[in-house]
Amino acid sequence: MNHSEVRATASAQRRWRQIKDMMTTTTITAGGIGVLLSILLIFFYLLYEIMPLFRTAGIESHSHYSLQSDSPAIFLAMEEQAEVGFRISESGQVLFFQVADGKVVLEPDLPLSAPVRSFALESEDSRVFALGMEDGNFAIAKHDYKVSYPGDQRLITPSVSYPYGEDPLFLSDSPITQLAIRDSEEALVVVGVADNHLVGRRWNKEEDFLSDEITLVDETLNLPTLDINADRLLIGPTQQWLYVVSNEGDYRLISLRTLKIADRGRLFEDAGLSDVRFLLGGISLIASSDDGRVAQWFVVRDKARESGYRMQFVRDFKAKKVASNLVTEHRRKGFITLSDDGELNIFHSTSERRLLREDLDIGNIQSIAIGPRADTLLVETVDREIHTYAIENEHPEVSWSVLWSKIWYESYPEPSYVWQSSAANNDFEPKYSFAPLAFGTLKAAFYAMLIAAPLAICGAIYTAYFMAPALRRKVKPLIELMEALPTVILGFLAGLWLAPFIERNMPAVMSIFIVMPIGILLFAWLWSRLPVGLRSKVPEGWHPVLLAPVIIFIVLGCVEASAPMERAFFAGDMRAWLTNDLGISFDQRNAMVVGIAMGFAVIPTIFSIAEDAIFSVPKHLSYGSLALGATTWQSLVGVVMPTASPGIFSALMIGMGRAVGETMIVLMATGNTPIMDANIFEGMRTLAANIAVEIGETEVDSSHYRVLFLAAFVLFMFTFIVNTVAETVRQRLRQRYGNL
Structure with a gap:
């Protein structure tokens, strides 16, 4: 081959190399852009689903007409479809009419x-x-x-x-x-x-x-005989309470079982009553005053009172004008106030939101009614004019306070953080607090990291720096293989085997955490006291093999000693001792079970990344440290660990991200109870598990459905913020120790 042919071949090889470089660069860039676009699409899709939750209500006038009647209305109503209206006048005249145009359908006597x-x-x-x-x-x-x-x-x-x-x-x-x-x-x-x-x-x-x-x-x-004017009467749905309210705002709570006055007081200080109604379910009273305030009250237990109950003010709402007309929604905890001159306000009691304030400008109001689906409003004026309005108010139940603050729910003794999205009856008050779910998420991640982080980091340090290469080639793939185990299997084992095992062997589990480190240190001390000739028969870096039987022996010994310890120290039942003597409640599926199971799932992730980071530290750094007189441990702590710290930190953050987002283990190994209790023996419910449990039961586009998407968005943002902070810290660590 002559010189020109050689040059031509070399030039062709360079062009082909450049083409491959360009193709590789383009593919990697496209892949990175695709990942970013996918994340952005997820972000915007979640926003698309949750934005309707925070829209305000709207109202639109549809029609108005006159009704022929001999007297003003005392009651207005509509049927389910809001197509037929129902009216009773003060004279007892009953009228069914078309809501759209006022055409009389039926006029029974x-x-x-x-x-x-x-x-x-x-x-x-x-x-x-x-x-x-x-x-x-x-x-x-x-x-x-x-x-x-x-x-x-x-x-x-x-x-x-x-x-x-x-x-x-x-x-x-x-x-x-x-x-x-x-x-x-x-x-x-x-x-x-x-x-x-x-x-x-x-x-x-x-x-x-x-x-x-x-x-x-x-x-x-x-x-009983009253000392106030009985201007308003209401009976609760359980027929236990009779509420008597005067126009001056005084109330008397009468038990229909004992026929005695259980409580007395005033609904408003320095103001009279304008109107009062039951909120959906008949537990809460919604009362409006003659100075523009609207207040919610309900009965709570009070052991200090002879009757055992009292009326409790819960929250108030401010209307600009006096709410002379008050109507409550049929299927939600919302209500509408309307002043005599047409100022309309739409509120929701639980979320404490004013969803709309609108001036209808239709003259003096006589009576109002809302459709069963809360999408139609009927207003009658004093001159028998009927005005119809279409209401758009899809998701009034959600607000910042509902999601993250304590709310005083009906029949609860005090304000609480509660997640309870459904119930058996139609009068249910949805409870959408994210606080117990976020707490459960962090609690599960904390206990998982508490178990996984020390074991994984210490194992990575020993495997990368002290273990014999031949043993490392066997141990590292074996631990990384653990990551391939499906989490549903881990959750199944944790829920059906590990949880009952821990409950039966509580003294053994507790003693393992104490005896294991003591036993390993004792074995190491005894090993150091053996003759040098005997110790030299074990090659350097193979000592972990000797610890395997020691660990197995300690675990088996603690399990065998569990029953004698329980009889000797805990009267035969450690669980009862925890509950009765220490006041610590115990659930079989608890945070300890979740911590062990999730720790087992997270360990391979943290170990693999941290071990690679430590093993990748250039050998000349540790050799130089040793040459300057540092011990192996000093070289590890002063040189290797700082250099590998960005990788170790990344391993911890990725492990924490997996623990926060874990679903199946938490779903199967806990009681899935959304409570806020740091007790390691109590269960929890996480955001991810909550979405998995409830998303299949929700009605599409309902408030519950969108709140679950909001929970996913919170989880997404939490992971994004943690990863952003972690990347910032990692970059600073790299800049600080990259010049070693």
Whole structure:
């Protein structure tokens, strides 16, 4: 081959090398950009799912029309689809009409024995109502709606039914000026005000076990005499409490079981009452004052009181104008206030949010109603004008305080951090606190790192710096192989084998943490006392092999001694001793089990990265240190470890990231109870496990669904921040020790 051919071949090889370099550079760059784009897409997709949670409500006017009526309305309502409206006037006239245009659908007559003096609604869900009359009788009725589809067109047919017959029921010899009713499977309770005195009756329902017929057994309630005007009456859903409120703002809480006053006080200081309603579920009272305030109250237990209960102020809301009209949502803990001149406010009680403030500018308001789906508002003015509005308010339950602050939930003795996203009844108050989930995430990661970090780092140091090369070639792949074990298997073993084993052998587990280091140090001391000739038979760097039987012997010895120790020191039951004597609660699936199982999963990650970092430290650095007179240990601490510190720190951060994001082990090895307790013997629920447990049960695009995406976003941001801080620290460590 001549000189020109050689040059041509070399030039072709250089071009091919340049092409391969360009292809490699392009591929790596494209891969890096793809990873960044994927992360950005995940970030923006999570934002897309959670942004609707923080939108404010909106309202839009749809129509207005006049209704022909002889008197103002005392009650307005709508059926499920908000297509048919229901109205009762002060004269007892009942009217069903089309919500869209006011066209009358049905105008039935109620079996009234005298003019109407009072009205009471049992609940929005049951649609049962009662009318108190001047002759002391009352009528109970229910507005019903039948949905059919003739010709594939929806047809809603309204009607009025009478659950207890068409004949009025007797309550008093005097006109009933105020009325409250509550129905249940066990009894019907009705309380009214006649001649400024409380009168009440209970009809207990007794079922004949042969004929299944229901018999009503009448019982008169001897209610206490009041020292305030009974201007408003409400009966709780369990028929335990009667709430009596005056227009001056005074209240009396009366037990319908003992028929005594359980508590008394004022709803507002220096202000009178404008309106009061039950919030969904009938546990909380929402009351508006004549100075623009709105307050939430409910009954809590109080051992200091003779009755054992008291009314508790929970939170308040500020409206700009006096809320003379108040209506609560049928399926959420929200409510709407409306002033006489049209200032509308939409609030949610649990989230403590004002979702909307709007001036409707429609004149003096007489009555309002909200649709069962909280998407339609019906407003009647004093001149019989009906105005309809469409409401957009999809996710009012979420706020910063709900997610991260203590909230006083209904029936709770005090404000708490609670996660409880669902329940068996429709009156449930969702509890979306991230605090116990974040705490559980950090708790699980802490105990996992507490076990994994020392073992993995110390193992990496010994394997990379002291272990014989032949033994290292066997040990390192074996530990790295542990990382391939599926976490679901680890979780399965932790939940079904490790947790019961620890519970049965508590003294053994506790003693291992004490005896193991002492036993290893004792063995090392004894080994140092053996003759040099005997010790020299073990090659340098093979000493860990001698420790294997020692560790096995210590573990087996502690397990065998577990029962005798338990009998000798803990009266035969260490778990009972922890609970009864120390007051430390114990769950079988707890943080210790999670720490051991997750530590086992995290150890290979930390070990592999840290060992590579230590082993990659140039040998001339340690040789130079040894040549200057430093011992092997001094060289390790003063030269090798600082040089490898960026890699070791990266190993710890990656291990912590895996512990924070771990799902299956936490899911299977803990009780999945979202509690905030640092006790190592208590379980927890993490953000990742919570998403895995509940995402399959949620309704798509519901508040619960989006809150789970918000939890994923919190986890994503936590990992991003930790990794950013870790990378910053790693770069500074590299700059500091890179010139060694």
